[in-house]
Amino acid sequence: MNESDRQSTGMSAALAGLHGHASAASRWLADLVMPPQCLLTGEPVGRHGDLAPAVWQQLHFIDAPLCSACGIPWEAQMTGHDLCAACVAGEDHPAALIFAKGLDRVRCALRYDDLSAQLALRLKYADRLDMAAGLSRLMVQAGRELLTGQALLVPVPLHRARLVSRRYNQAAILARAVSRSSGLGLCLDMLQRHRATPRQQGLSAKGRERNVRGAFRIAPTHAERARGAHIVLIDDVLTTGSTLKACARVLKRSGAARVDALVLARVVPEGIGAI
Ligand SMILES: [Zn+2]
Incomplete structure (x- = not known):
């Protein structure tokens, strides 16, 4: 997919998303009061949630060719x-x-690089909840193979104590926006993080796995809903995947038929895609 395809796909998703239920008149009024600005630079852009063209060109999108299972991009086409x-x-x-x-x-x-890290950090810490609609459009495009049929969107949860200090869960904000953009169902509280865990930064892959082991459980009220379901976990950043793996295990143990994950930005280690 070239850049113009991406932009036009994003355009139609935007019309169904951010302003899907607003009339043309109210959109015009909203844009007049708060003109659309680039999520990172603040430059004027055509619609809310967009990025300035210069920012857009510097982002590294993950697209085919990639591993059909884990989605890691290939270095080159490997027939x-x-x-x-x-x-x-x-x-x-x-x-x-x-x-x-x-x-x-x-x-x-x-x-995940300096630029996508800025997007994720602003969503996470800077109260830029207005960014979610624009970022979800990128996720819907990347996750088009996963977002099918009766897929149910479930965000990776925060522990209650961290939710209180941060006031919102960025994964839940993204999941809600992906639901709006895709029309798929959403269950914000299917998973619970019932054990507070130290931050993952600085831990090895094995250390991260140990850190989140046993930290998640399924909400008893949603156990039945998980059985036989196709669940798509939503998160902002994938580093080693230990958190997503822990969540997926819990869902599979509860009888989920399929558990996929859709993430905004991912660390891609050098050479990992080669066989
Ligand atoms: Zn793979």
């Missing part, structure tokens, strides 16, 4: 290969994300 080395090796591989009793597929909109 005859559908899965990356980690997905072929399975649970023993240090970078494996996909397991029979865990995640089935993962897709991400952006590579």
